[in-house]
Amino acid sequence: MEIERIKTYVHGLDGHIEGGIPKGSISLICGTPGTMKSSLAYSILHNNAVKDGIKGFYVTLEQEIKSLRQQMEKLKMREIEAVEIVDFDTMMKKIERKPDTNWIQRVGGFVKSAGKERGCELLVIDSLNALYSLTNIENPRREIYHLFKTLRETGMTCLLVSEISPGKAGFSHHGVEEFLADNIIHLDFEKKGGILSSLERYIGIVKMRATNHDTQYFPILYLKDKFTVFGREELELE
Numbered sequence: 001m002e003i004e005r006i007k008t009y010v011h012g013l014d015g016h017i018e019g020g021i022p023k024g025s026i027s028l029i030c031g032t033p034g035t036m037k038s039s040l041a042y043s044i045l046h047n048n049a050v051k052d053g054i055k056g057f058y059v060t061l062e063q064e065i066k067s068l069r070q071q072m073e074k075l076k077m078r079e080i081e082a083v084e085i086v087d088f089d090t091m092m093k094k095i096e097r098k099p100d101t102n103w104i105q106r107v108g109g110f111v112k113s114a115g116k117e118r119g120c121e122l123l124v125i126d127s128l129n130a131l132y133s134l135t136n137i138e139n140p141r142r143e144i145y146h147l148f149k150t151l152r153e154t155g156m157t158c159l160l161v162s163e164i165s166p167g168k169a170g171f172s173h174h175g176v177e178e179f180l181a182d183n184i185i186h187l188d189f190e191k192k193g194g195i196l197s198s199l200e201r202y203i204g205i206v207k208m209r210a211t212n213h214d215t216q217y218f219p220i221l222y223l224k225d226k227f228t229v230f231g232r233e234e235l236e237l238e
């Protein structure tokens with residue numbers, strides 16, 4: 001049976017991942033500071049809303065709504081009703097406060113009911129690291145397993161932003177997330193060019209379950225109003 005997919009709308013990428021990210025799966029969007037994790041996550045929601053009418057829910061625990069919106073406007077992604085952004089303060093007002101649940105469970109429960117209520121198919125949590133900082137995690141493997149289980153129950157396609165500290169191996173804070181996630185989308189950059197050096201950005205699909213994906217680390221640029229990658233074929237032509 002053909003797997004349904006959500007397009008990334010990163011120009012040139014979907015053709016290398018059988019058309020998109022499997023619907024209902026959980027992806028880590030990971031990278032060191034400034035690798036455009038938030039921009040990529042937002043652009044997937046924005047483009048799916050604009051082009052396919054798919055509703056998205058963006059939980060920003062790092063940045064306030066205003067700052068995130070300003071940043072996305074700079075990237076020519078205008079505010080759109082079908083993408084709802086909630087930040088920590090808005091979430092705090094709406095969250096269910098049961099005495100025996102911790103923050104991770106509360107946030108899991110919140111996105112589950114909010115997503116269902118609004119008919120959202122796409123969810124971003126930006127970032128997992130910020131979510132962890134809200135609570136004392138005694139048993140990361142168990143807590144994160146339960147979070148992922150709750151997220152799967154939502155049926156939404158989930159994009160979880162995962163911050164990597166420079167120089168640290170792996171793709172997530174606790175090291176278990178990368179095994180629990182279905183997909184790992186890695187953003188990276190490299191200094192190139194000697195005396196006139198500049199940063200070159202890359203995107204790599206480290207894993208994507210149920211997908212015959214390309215393993216190239218694609219050069220990625222934000223051009224005009226969208227991300228664009230360059231495959232081997234295009235690079236050889238230049």
Ligand SMILES: Nc1ncnc2c1ncn2[C@@H]1O[C@H](COP(=O)(O)OP(=O)(O)OP(=O)(O)O)[C@@H](O)[C@H]1O
Pocket residue numbers: 031032033034035036037038039040062163221222223
């Ligand atoms: N058009 C562009 N092309 C390339 N890079 C850009 C462009 N516009 C912004 N940037 C860079 O992207 C950075 C912001 O991207 P974003 O906030 O999505 O990254 P992030 O990985 O989420 O960062 P953080 O780790 O701080 O959360 C800016 O600080 C800037 O360096």
Ligand SMILES: [Mg+2]
Pocket residue numbers: 037038039062126
């Ligand atoms: Mg960010």
